[in-house]
Amino acid sequence: MVKRKSLVLFLCLMLVLSVVTACTNKESAGQEEGEVFTYKFxxxxxxxxxxxxxxxxIGKMFEEATGVNFDIEHIVGDSNQKIGTMIASGEYPELLNAQNATNDVIDAGxxxxxxxxxxxxxxxxxxxxxxxxEKMKQEDGNIYILPSGVSNGYIKPPNVGQSAFWIKREALKEQGYPHPKTIDEFFEIVETYAKAHPKTDGADTIPYTLLQYDWHVGQLFDPPAFLSGEQEGIMVxxxxxxxxxxxxxxxxxxxxxxxxxVNAKGLFDREAFTQNFDEYLAKISSGRVVGWFGPRWExxxxxxxxELDDDPYNDYMGFPIVFEEGIKDQYLNPESYVTSPGMGLTSGTSEEDQVRIIKFLDxxxxxDSQKLITWGIEGETYEVNEEGRYYRTQEQIDLVNKEEFRDEFGFKALGWYWPIMGGTFDDGNSVDPAVQPEVAQLAYDEVDKEFLEAYNIETFTDLFTEPDPAPWFPFWDAVIETGSEAQLYDQQSRDLIKRSYPDIILADPSKxxxxxxxxxxxxxxLPYKAYEDVIEASVKKEAELMGK
Known part of the structure; x- marks a missing residue:
């Protein structure tokens, strides 16, 4: 009888302890028993x-673990106007990515x-x-913003997403797959093809074009640095x-x-300085353009x-062109440490809600969550081979490329813009599946493989040198005060260049x-020295914060 009572008491005690433990676990995630908290982002x-x-x-799994979910609202129209209304009213969603108005929100508290x-x-x-x-801290020592894509080691992308000199594949195939390394070799290929094919589908072939419209100025501004073996935008x-x-x-x-x-030879697109963005894109997609410079994303x-064209040779291949042999190219972006824009918790959020949200983000x-956000679920959206390398089958690639699936799974809603690492996991796998060689190679079609084999490479960036470390990159993260001489230079130089370069390029060579x-x-x-001083101070500060 005593033993029976002891057993009953023991079971009761264990039941109480299990309930307490369950409640404790829920509370540690910011959730009381059965409660779910919905916040606005x-x-x-x-x-x-x-x-x-x-x-x-993914979001449902996170809700079950934390008791938190978010109603996500995206920008429609002018984001600065929307954020300005929030600042004026003092009413904010609990979580906010203010993009270009981030500093304005910080200044407004x-x-x-x-x-x-x-x-x-x-x-x-x-x-x-x-x-x-340390780099995330503002002048007052506080951290307000959590950026996305925090670097965890450099990994070379398989495909060219940034700047390169691009040549039409048909020109390369026709000339026996030449490998241009210098700017002279690049234009020799362009000229040879253009002379052999003055017309493309009944319209004039465009040997070389560029874009200079609105904020799109990099195609004209950036080549001198790249051709000299410098990294993008500035000389450091x-x-x-x-x-x-x-x-x-x-x-x-x-x-x-x-x-x-090039212009004197009749190889330069004389509409380059008057065409708008849509007209430029139409030319590229028509297959009439032989060569151009710029980032692929643009x-x-x-x-x-x-890529959907019936003639796959109308597509382009990018090369890391330099002025002359012996210059080491630096076209690929180095490991970067961007701290803005990003998301932050707003001042209208209670302390209890702040804790719940920060625990959700934690x-x-x-x-495991990072791998879920980027790769998904093993056996469903990716596989792991015997060497521990992540890969996707063709069926899985097709699946995750479907927008409807990405929406339902949560790849889009809980992907970029949230706290996510970049680069590689500690096991060597790429955080971004698209950058994993095993995934990229499977996505190559027969013509891709033809060019990879012709140039004896496995991925298209094998032609590019791995970038030198640059702890200050990207330089455009520097804060330039409105109304300062540096800001004045930034605008005046753009205006002067856009006004003057056409006269220089289109001039008779004698002039x-x-x-x-x-x-x-x-x-x-122009006050360019003031601009140099601001960028240099930022570069040195960033390098110091990164321990360099």
Whole structure:
């Protein structure tokens, strides 16, 4: 009888303990028994379909683990106007990505400091952001923003997504798959093909075009640096970290001289300086253009169209072209440490809600969650081979490429813009499946394979040199004060270049030097030294924060 009572008491005690433990586990995730909390997240960085995260497979799993879900609202119309209304009213969603207006929200007190919240409640977030923890701090020492894509080691992408000099595949095939390395070799291929094919489908072939419209100016601005073996946009001395602009330097004169000669040969698109973005894209997608320079993402709409073209040789292949042999190309972006834009918790959120939200984000930062967000579920959206390498079957690739599936699974709703690592997992697998060689190679069609074999490469970036480390990259993360001399230079130089470069390029070769001298004289009057000082201070600060 005593034994029976003891057993009953023991069972009762175990039941009480199990209930307490269950409640404790729920509370540790910011959730009381059975409660679910729904918060609003406004994302000014993306357009898309508004959705509640719990209506997706991943989001439901996160809700079950944390008791939290989010109603996601995307930007429609002018994001700055929308954010401006929030600032004026002081009414914000609990979670906010303010994109270009991030600093305005910080200045208005719209974001709450996250340092203590993370240190106390979010060890996984703390680990995720450890490489850029100091860099994330504002001047007041507080962290307000959680960016996406925190680097965890460099991985070379299989395909060219950034800048390159592009040549039509038909031109390469016709000329025996030449491998141009210098700018002269590039234009030799372009000229040879254009002379052999003055017409494309009844319209004039366009040997070389470029885009200079609205904010699209990189196709004209950036080549001198790339051709010289520099990384994108600005000249930074690797040893001293001194910064200089290149628009008034000899490398820019050399680039413009080449274009002037190309124009004199009748190889330059004379509509380049008057065409708008849509007209430019139409030319690329028509297959009439033989060569061009620029980042793939800028012309992506046209190139995606070409991938569906009946003639796969109308597509393009990118090369890391330099001025002359011996220059090491630096076209691929180095490992980067971007701290803005990103998401932040807003001032109208109660302390209890702040804890729940930060714990939700901490759950997302767990390694298993990161793999779920990017790769999905093993056996459903990816496989693992005997060496521990992640891959996808063709059926899985087809599945995850379906927009409806990505919506339902949560790849879109809980992907980019949330706290996500970039680069590689510690086991060597790529965080981004598209960058995993095993996935990329399976996606290549027969013509892709033809060119890979012809150039004796496995992926298209095998032609490109791995970038040198640049702890300051990207330089455009620097803050330039409105109304400052640096900001004045930034705008005035763009206006001057857009006005002057057409005159230089389209001039009779005998007048090239005069046109260049005229431009350089005007450029030298601009406050470019103030701009260099601001960027240099930022470069040195970023390098110091990264321990370099």
């Amino acid at each position: 406004f994302n000014a960085s993306s357009t898309g379909k508004d959705v509640n995260t719990a209506d997706t497979k 719209g974001f709450v400091p996250l340092n203590d919240l993370i240190e106390e409640h979010a060890p996984n977030l703390r680990k995720l952001y450890d490489p850029i923890w 001395d690797d040893e001293t970290l001194e910064v200089s602009v290149h628009h008034n330097q000899d490398i820019t004169k050399r680039w413009l001289k080449i274009l002037n000669e 012309s992506g709409t046209a190139l995606d169209t070409l 759950h997302m930062a767990k390694l 090239f030097d005069a046109e260049w001298d005229k431009f350089k004289g005007e450029f030298d009057k």
